[in-house]
Amino acid sequence: MSQGVAFVFPGQGSQYIGMLELYFSKEKKFNYVFDKSKEVLGVDYKDLIFNGTSDDLSPTEITQPLMLTANNAIWECLEIKPEEVAVMAGHSLGEFSALVAAKTLTFEDALILVTSRAKFMQEAVPEGEGAIAAIIGLTYKDLNSICKSISNEGSLVELANINSSNQIVISGTKDAIDIAIERSTAAGAKRAVLLPMSVPAHCKLMKPASEKFKVVLNSINMQEPKCKVIQNVDASITNDVLRISENLTSQIHSPVRWTDIMDSFNELKLGTYIECGPGKVLSGLMKRALKDTQIVSLDNYETFLNKENLT
Secondary structure (H helix, E strand, O other): OOEEEEEEEEEOOOOOOOHHHHHHHHHHHHHHHHHHHHHHHHOHHHHHHHHOOOHHOOOOHHHHHHHHHHHHHHHHHHHHHHHHHEEEEEEOHHHHHHHHOOOOOOOOHHHHHHHHHHHHHHHHHOOEEEEEEEOOOHHHHHHHHHHHHHHHHOOEEEEEEEEEEOOEEEEEEHHHHHHHHHHHHHHHOOOEEEOOOOOOOOOOHHHHHHHHHHHHOOOOOOOOOOEEEEOOOOOOOOOOOOHHHHHHHOOOOEEEHHHHHHHHHHHHOOEEEEEEOOOOHHHHHHHHHHOOOEEEEEHHHHHOHHHOOOO
């Protein structure tokens, strides 16, 4: 595989009922990864995908290990060495998939980490007290100003996922999010909608979760990545395992700087960007942000079968 290839791994929200059906029916390695996940965690994610409901897949404690498993099951089927990849990145939870693919974390350790992460995040804010919302059509500056003014009034709302120049997810207390939706709409947002997630990720409400997560992460043996991985917190690349660990801890309560990662991608001028996981959320964001590139989603099994033509 050409050195001019980047891989990105999606996070929460890309899961769906019946996803990746042909991988399950055609690929032994894909099933092996799901079997390993069941062995480690005692949860049959394959059964949930095909016999459950969307509500069954949506709790944070299910979604995080499920997405890690699905992303890395596809990666294993590709049989690519990380040294053959120019750079990797993952969106929020997807960063763990990137670090598994880069051999910084073992898959088994990552499963333990993301399960702990999900549990601590769920516990940090009582059900119904936190919320997140997608705001489309406002600039970073305008939305940040709205969030800061509301937070200064006593509630908490912050930018959580800076996905593109005019698509940003905000996170905070439910009352602050409701006010932010009202003010964003009044300020000219094209859409301002609550998202069906109970955990207000990537804001200061998650600091207790990050402290608990740090203890678990410090017990895990991490290796230097075998390829470049751009991290969410500051869009940086480092081989320093301690720095990677600190960034993973901070990521829980800090914004996902996806636009900065896209800027880094543009500077690299690579030929192909491959989304390795279910759904096409990151492919859509990349198509709008990256110039003169091939954008590929491996959600489609036929595309996977043509993997030799991806470069």
